[in-house]
Amino acid sequence: MRHTTLGRSAVSVTGLSFGAAGIGNLYTPVGPDQAAAAVEAAWDAGIRYFDTAPHYGLGLSEWRLGEALRTRRRSDYTLSTKAGRLLEPVPGAETAPVGDDLANGFAVPATHRRVWDFSADGVRRSIDESLGRLGLDHIDIVYLHDPDGHEEEAFEQAYPALERLRSEGVVGAIGAGMNQTTMLTRFLRDTDVDVVLCAGRYTLLDQSALTELLPEAAARGKSVVVGGVFNSGLLADPRPGATYDYATASPILLDRALRMDAVTRRYDIPLRAAALHYPLRHPAVASVLVGTRSAAEVTDAAAQAGRTIPEDLWAELRDEGLLTEDGALS
Numbered sequence: 001m002r003h004t005t006l007g008r009s010a011v012s013v014t015g016l017s018f019g020a021a022g023i024g025n026l027y028t029p030v031g032p033d034q035a036a037a038a039v040e041a042a043w044d045a046g047i048r049y050f051d052t053a054p055h056y057g058l059g060l061s062e063w064r065l066g067e068a069l070r071t072r073r074r075s076d077y078t079l080s081t082k083a084g085r086l087l088e089p090v091p092g093a094e095t096a097p098v099g100d101d102l103a104n105g106f107a108v109p110a111t112h113r114r115v116w117d118f119s120a121d122g123v124r125r126s127i128d129e130s131l132g133r134l135g136l137d138h139i140d141i142v143y144l145h146d147p148d149g150h151e152e153e154a155f156e157q158a159y160p161a162l163e164r165l166r167s168e169g170v171v172g173a174i175g176a177g178m179n180q181t182t183m184l185t186r187f188l189r190d191t192d193v194d195v196v197l198c199a200g201r202y203t204l205l206d207q208s209a210l211t212e213l214l215p216e217a218a219a220r221g222k223s224v225v226v227g228g229v230f231n232s233g234l235l236a237d238p239r240p241g242a243t244y245d246y247a248t249a250s251p252i253l254l255d256r257a258l259r260m261d262a263v264t265r266r267y268d269i270p271l272r273a274a275a276l277h278y279p280l281r282h283p284a285v286a287s288v289l290v291g292t293r294s295a296a297e298v299t300d301a302a303a304q305a306g307r308t309i310p311e312d313l314w315a316e317l318r319d320e321g322l323l324t325e326d327g328a329l330s
Contacts, residue, residue: 015280015287016305017049018042019227020065022293024057025107029098030293032064039068041295045302051197051225051289052134053082053145054126055114057106059133066134074136080197081134082145082177083126083158087112118144118153120161127165138170143177143197151183159191179228179245181213188216195286200228200245202279204235204260204271204317205253207324210282217284226279227289235260235275260322267313273304274313281314 023035030038042050050069052061062081069077089112090096096109104114117126127142142162147154154176162174176187177197184196196217202209202224209224217224230236233243238257242249249257261271279285288305292298317323 016045016047016276016301017051017225017287017289018047018298019289019291020050020052020061021056022291022297023064024052024061026056026105026291026293027102027107029107034294035064036068037295038292038298039065041298042292042302043072045298047298047302048076049078049080049287051080051227053085054087054130054133055082055085055104055145057108058101058110058112058114059087059129060106060108062130062133066136070135078140079134079136080141080143081127081130081139082143083123083130083162084116084118084145084147084150084154085114086117086122086126087129088115116150118147118150118158120157123158123161124165127170131170138172140172141175141195142171142173143175143195145177146179147176148178148180148183155186155190159187159193163192177225177227181209181211185212185216188213188220188222193222195223195225197225197227197289199226199289200231202226202282202285203229203231204275204278204323205231205244205256214282214284218282222284223286224282224284225287225289226285227291229275229279229288229290230272236272238271256322259320260317263316263320263322264313266316267310269307269309269313270304273307274309276301276304277307277309 023030023038050065052065093111096111098109099107100110101108144154144158165171166174173194175193175195176184178184179199181201184198187193187196198209198213231244232246234249234257238261244253264271264274276288279288290301292301
């Protein structure tokens with residue numbers, strides 16, 4: 001298993017990481033016992049990097065993750081959260097129905113509203129509030145979360161605030177997390193981030209991170225955490241109606257995924273295992289972040305991560321024209 005130290009901190013991550021959006025009631029409710037069991041299963045599987053955000057369930061994910069890790073020695077795990085959305089209480093919403101926040105993707109009561117804020121004060125306030133929900137006195141990694149529409153404020157105010165918090169020891173490593181590569185590449189070129197989180201842009205169906213982002217990270221000795229390796233579902237279970245980037249997959253993408261599935265099955269490898277392993281072939285990729293919501297899903301992800309993928313499988317995907325870039329540079 002690959003171990004990577006991020007920047008000048010002692011923060012390290014390994015190949016498979018726990019994405020905690022699911023235990024924040026992403027799309028459907030998850031009970032507290034199920035959420036705790038998912039984190040416990042991750043720990044038992046050897047996972048030691050956990051990622052969350054205030055956005056996930058209006059803080060529910062942070063609360064649950066902090067509670068589940070409270071008995072663990074702090075130096076034994078790495079935790080990341082994000083800044084950029086402040087949670088403002090909604091007056092009179094204490095009895096809001098559970099599904100009221102589904103417009104934002106989470107089956108939780110809409111007791112708060114999300115307010116975009118990439119100001120220096122907003123970043124510091126966000127991290128202070130996350131520390132309270134997590135029950136911690138420092139956070140290993142903080143990403144600026146989806147600053148797509150706030151680029152200049154993110155670079156001119158939010159990033160310098162993270163630098164100060166890193167120098168104060170409140171934060172171990174700093175970076176940005178997005179579903180695009182252009183701005184992440186700018187973070188690598190123009191700032192002193194330690195790590196970036198790239199979701200959905202380095203997968204078996206989308207290798208756009210290979211154009212600039214991954215070469216830039218490799219050249220600068222920076223780390224990349226890859227999320228969204230299943231492109232929201234298609235690469236986990238390719239079938240009619242499956243989703244690609246949170247919308248129904250097009251017939252062209254579905255056909256491509258089914259053809260990939262046929263290749264991987266010839267090697268007795270599930271497509272989801274190949275999808276999970278693929279990003280780790282690049283030396284700049286420190287970890288693959290998999291969103292899980294139950295002990296069973298964690299156990300399956302760990303089992304797929306533990307498989308050995310034969311080199312011939314990657315070669316056949318290329319030969320069939322299904323994988324235009326391999327990315328195995330090491």
